[in-house]
Amino acid sequence: MIIGRAAELHRLTAGADPLLLVTGDLGSGRTTMLEHTIRAAKDAGTRVLRAVGSEAESVLPHAALHQLLRQSLSVVDPFAVGLAVLDALTLLQPVLIAVDDAQWIDRASLDALAFAGRRLSGTRVRIVIAHSGEPPVQGFPAVTLGPLDPRAAAQLLDRQPSAPTGPDRSEILTQADGNPLALIEFARTPAVLALGPLPVSERWHRHFAPRVAELTGRERETLLLAYANGERTGPAWAHHPLARSVVYHGTDPQERRAVHAALAATPGLEPDRRAWHLAAASPGPDATVSAALEQTADQARRKGGHAAKARALQHAAALAPEPAERVRLLIRAAQAAVATGDLIWVESLADAVREQTGDPHLLAQAALRVGMLAGMTNRHPVVFQRLVRAAVPLLDLDPVVAGDLLAAATVVRYQSGDDEQGRRLQALVSALGPTRPGLREWLAAVGDPHPVAGRGDLLAALPGPGEEGCALPESLSHSAVMAWLLDETSVAVRLFDEVAQRPPAHGSPVDCLGGAAPYAYLERGRWQQALDACDLVTATGNALGLDHAVATAAVAEATVLALRGRTDQARARVADGLALIDPLESRAVAVSARRALGTAAIADGDFAGAWEQLRGAFTADGSPVHYHVSFPLLADLAAAATHTGNHEEAARIVERNAPGMDSPRLQAILHRARGLLAGPEQAEKHLRAALADPTVRHWPFEYAQATLDLAEWLRRRRRITEARTPLTEALALFDRLGAIPWSDRTRAEARAAGLTTDHPRGPAAGPGAAVGEALNTLTPQQREVVRLAARGLSNREIGEHLYLSPRTVGSHLYRSFPKLGITTRTQLMSLEINSPGA
Numbered sequence: 001m002i003i004g005r006a007a008e009l010h011r012l013t014a015g016a017d018p019l020l021l022v023t024g025d026l027g028s029g030r031t032t033m034l035e036h037t038i039r040a041a042k043d044a045g046t047r048v049l050r051a052v053g054s055e056a057e058s059v060l061p062h063a064a065l066h067q068l069l070r071q072s073l074s075v076v077d078p079f080a081v082g083l084a085v086l087d088a089l090t091l092l093q094p095v096l097i098a099v100d101d102a103q104w105i106d107r108a109s110l111d112a113l114a115f116a117g118r119r120l121s122g123t124r125v126r127i128v129i130a131h132s133g134e135p136p137v138q139g140f141p142a143v144t145l146g147p148l149d150p151r152a153a154a155q156l157l158d159r160q161p162s163a164p165t166g167p168d169r170s171e172i173l174t175q176a177d178g179n180p181l182a183l184i185e186f187a188r189t190p191a192v193l194a195l196g197p198l199p200v201s202e203r204w205h206r207h208f209a210p211r212v213a214e215l216t217g218r219e220r221e222t223l224l225l226a227y228a229n230g231e232r233t234g235p236a237w238a239h240h241p242l243a244r245s246v247v248y249h250g251t252d253p254q255e256r257r258a259v260h261a262a263l264a265a266t267p268g269l270e271p272d273r274r275a276w277h278l279a280a281a282s283p284g285p286d287a288t289v290s291a292a293l294e295q296t297a298d299q300a301r302r303k304g305g306h307a308a309k310a311r312a313l314q315h316a317a318a319l320a321p322e323p324a325e326r327v328r329l330l331i332r333a334a335q336a337a338v339a340t341g342d343l344i345w346v347e348s349l350a351d352a353v354r355e356q357t358g359d360p361h362l363l364a365q366a367a368l369r370v371g372m373l374a375g376m377t378n379r380h381p382v383v384f385q386r387l388v389r390a391a392v393p394l395l396d397l398d399p400v401v402a403g404d405l406l407a408a409a410t411v412v413r414y415q416s417g418d419d420e421q422g423r424r425l426q427a428l429v430s431a432l433g434p435t436r437p438g439l440r441e442w443l444a445a446v447g448d449p450h451p452v453a454g455r456g457d458l459l460a461a462l463p464g465p466g467e468e469g470c471a472l473p474e475s476l477s478h479s480a481v482m483a484w485l486l487d488e489t490s491v492a493v494r495l496f497d498e499v500a501q502r503p504p505a506h507g508s509p510v511d512c513l514g515g516a517a518p519y520a521y522l523e524r525g526r527w528q529q530a531l532d533a534c535d536l537v538t539a540t541g542n543a544l545g546l547d548h549a550v551a552t553a554a555v556a557e558a559t560v561l562a563l564r565g566r567t568d569q570a571r572a573r574v575a576d577g578l579a580l581i582d583p584l585e586s587r588a589v590a591v592s593a594r595r596a597l598g599t600a601a602i603a604d605g606d607f608a609g610a611w612e613q614l615r616g617a618f619t620a621d622g623s624p625v626h627y628h629v630s631f632p633l634l635a636d637l638a639a640a641a642t643h644t645g646n647h648e649e650a651a652r653i654v655e656r657n658a659p660g661m662d663s664p665r666l667q668a669i670l671h672r673a674r675g676l677l678a679g680p681e682q683a684e685k686h687l688r689a690a691l692a693d694p695t696v697r698h699w700p701f702e703y704a705q706a707t708l709d710l711a712e713w714l715r716r717r718r719r720i721t722e723a724r725t726p727l728t729e730a731l732a733l734f735d736r737l738g739a740i741p742w743s744d745r746t747r748a749e750a751r752a753a754g755l756t757t758d759h760p761r762g763p764a765a766g767p768g769a770a771v772g773e774a775l776n777t778l779t780p781q782q783r784e785v786v787r788l789a790a791r792g793l794s795n796r797e798i799g800e801h802l803y804l805s806p807r808t809v810g811s812h813l814y815r816s817f818p819k820l821g822i823t824t825r826t827q828l829m830s831l832e833i834n835s836p837g838a
Contacts, residue, residue: 002036003159004152005029006797008143012037015126017141019117022130024145026240027181030130033145034100037128041096046124048096053104053131064109068097086116094124102131110136147178156180160187166337166345167311171198175241182241195280195315196256197227197241197248208246211237223247228259228280257281272296279315290319294329297336310336314349327356334369343377343546346370360393364401371408377548380416380585384409391428399433406432407439410446414513415548417587417626422447442482446513449485449628455662458486481516485628487663490698492520496533513588515552525700525737527560531815532779534560538808548586551577555592557811562600563701565740569814570600591617591629598636603741607643614640615649622656631657631666635705638673651677668696672706675713687713701742704733708746715753723753731757738818777819785812786820790828 002009012020012033024030038048051067069088089095097113099105114137117127129136148156153173157163164172164187175198176182186198215223219234226233227248237243248256257280263269264277275292282289293316300308310333317329334349350366357363367390371383391405406428413421429443441461462483480495496517515537521530534557541550554577561570574593583590594613601609614637617630624630634654641650654673661670668690675686690696690706697703708730714723727750734743747757775783788798795806795813813825822828 001159002029002032003156004148005033005145008033008145009036011143012128013040018120018123018125019114019127019129019137019140021135021137021140021142022128022145023135023142024132025179026132027179027185027242028145028147029180030132030145031100032180033143034098034128034130038096038098041126044094046094046096047092048098049092050098050100051105051109053099053101055104058104058106060106061108062106062112064099064105065112068099068109085112086119089116089120089125090123092125095126097125097127099127099129102129102136103133105136113137114140148180148183149178153178153183157183157187160184162187165342166340166348167307167314168194169342170307170311175244177241179241185242195260195276197245199249200242200245204242205246205250208237208243211235211243212247212250220247220251224251224256225259225263228256228277229263257283272299276315279319282319285319285321287319287321287325290316290321290325290329293319294332297332306336307340307342310334310340310345310349317352323356327353327359327362330356331362331365331369334366338369343370360390361398361401364390364394364398364405368401368405368408371405371412377546380412380418384412384416384418384421387412388424388428395428395431396433399435403432403435403439403443407443407446410443411513414446414628415588416585417591417629418585419627422627442478445482445485449487455486458482459488462486462488462491480520481513484516484520487665489520489524489665492516493524493526496520513552515549515556518553518556522556522560523699523702527563527737530560531557535808535811547580548589551580551586551589552592553577554580555589555596558596559592559599561814562596562603563737563739563742564818565603566814567600567604570596573811587626588629591626591633595629595633598633598640602636602640607640610636611640611644611646615646615653618653618657622653624657624660627660631660632669632702634661635669635672635676635702638676639709642676647677664693664695665699665702668693668699668706669702672702672709676709680717683713684710700733701737701739704730704737704739704742707733708742708749711746711753712749715749720753724750724755727753727755775820778816782812782816785809786816786828789813789825 011017012022013036022030022033038050041048049068051064053064057063065085069085089097099113102110113127113129116125117137117140120127135142147153150173153176157169157172157176160183163169171194172183172186176186185200185204189199189201212220223234223238223244224247227244232239232244238247260277260280264274264281266274269277271292275289275296278286278289279293293312297309297312297316300312313329313333313336317326317333320326320329330349330353334346334353337346337349347370350370353362353366367386371387377383387405387409391402391409394402394405406425409421410425413425425443425447429440429447432440438461441458445458445461462479476495477499480492480499483489483495484492499517515534518530518533518537521527521533534553537549537553538557541547541553554573558570558573558577561567561573574596577589578593581589583593594617598610598613601607601613614633617625617633617637619625634657638650638654641647650673654670654677658670661667671686671690675683675690678686687706687710691703691710696706707726711723711726711730714720714726727746731743731746731750734746750757775786778786785798789795789809795809798809799806813828817828820828
């Protein structure tokens, strides 16, 4: 897969230019692009003739023509020139002439190819010439392969067999300057904590040796001084990232250190640059230099983000003479690295701490840094044990640190849904000494959001408007998660809105559960925001390798798709999510997946399928598989039971779980479930009780479901006049939400009750529609995806162009089609998407 060259590849394979030059520096990908063009031509059934320039043959007239035409001697004399070459190529069409390293092709062959190239219009003959330096022939169009943009460079680096992380990764991206070859070569020989140009293999020392040998002593000293100072200077060849490395590392280490020492002594030099030069000049540990680097860490963060701060602290640790000081700095580095989301880097720093000390307090701090990120991966049992093991010695010794460790372990317990983990945590929390204000309430909410008693105390810990809640890191996000778990969804959404405006200073932009925000927006009826939140979690999780977070987002997205009636896409997204986790160890995702699949089955009218999925959210004896996620499924379980003859089993499960239904939302769900399963004398009481609390309107879809259930019950008992009001209300809510299957069902009930209903007008479609207005409803990325799809590009091609996965491209298209009033790709291509007005 070629990364970051979509436009150039299109130019090369489109075939519009009879003769096209491909130019770029060493390692820019000329040969790779040429090979891709050759493969595309062969796939299309085109004959390919190729030649590669050789410095040894550059003085032999027609040597390249001989390479090209030696297999066609029966057609033309390979040493003929001009018209003979033109005639030969015309006879061989369709044909692609591919010439690489043209800077070493003999002049006679180039002149013959140029002569032919100017006369090939209208034929099926193409000539593509790749070269470095000045154009070998004049007057022809060229594709210039410049540096990759930062996103493409990062993507290429991450695809290498041993993709670097942490400081190596950021340093490689900086020093490679977007050169593909440099990215690949630096990834093969990374140097942890490099303080100058990165090292390269001996191969490149040999490659540049003749050029370096031509330098005078003064020129070499000038280059060394410049490269040590991060500057670019010297002849053109010396600007290449690999050449800089060869010059720098080809110098004696003592001489390099002397250069850095001289630079550190420069009058007026900024303190942070002085500290880095002193570090590069140090032959070994130096407490003074280590302290200077630590002092620059905050300045480094302001300039280069948390990664720069972590790198400065890691360098400081490497130069610290005393083990205790090294450990302290490594823990600080791990804290900063957590904010980068690079779990491998954080784990490597924690491993370094474990190599330096056996102090339980310090080991706990290191374990906490890892746990803050690892909780969103799939290693729940391992991470849980690591966090608990670190917390136990500190329950009395340092309850603040122990409390933070237990908080991280509680997040893991939520995702795993493991009851044994829950009991272990409950015992440890009861033994925990005085800790942060609000932490115990947060632990209780995450560990068991529906306690039989004590809900009022948990609600009191939630922040009011303008407050930031409990004193945990990322407190605003944690408070939002707590509110969502306690079914204070309006509060959760308000807080998540604030988080979006000012992200936490520490940790990943994904909330601590890896998906609470999408579900909060979903349940509040803000479905587009739920999808946007899923996009954020997916993009962040993919970039950081947080598979559990990505799976959570996939299943949340699937739920929205199912609610909107796009059930096939919903099932596909569930499959995507389940492929990333072990359902036995990630019960939160597994039960959420059943919720999405059950919703999709109900949308399709498949109540047997819905029963099968929703029944799986509870154990054989009716206990919840997950102590939080299972409860909201009870009403839909009851609805499926009424269509499948499973009343008794459903009623047993509902009553088994009734004591945990403690919030107003869950009470409404409980009443709805009981009403659906009850006999005629009790049903109306429960169905009306499901709507009695005014706060249940905060969950508009669930409120509309309960309203429809009441209306259907009334109509079936010929209380038509009473049924019309709730039918009208339910229909308005379903239409506003875009819950198409439920709108259709409600509309049918309304007609049966004698009401006249109009279908809501959807987006206009067809060539005469207001395409521009429809496009304005899409996000910028969705608009770009739609434009490329309208040009006929496949999902994979669009992904290569925009640096997205094909799956993400497909997701954008599925969300865009309804807004454009279409259902197929063919309809999309008929719209005037690429017109200036659109």
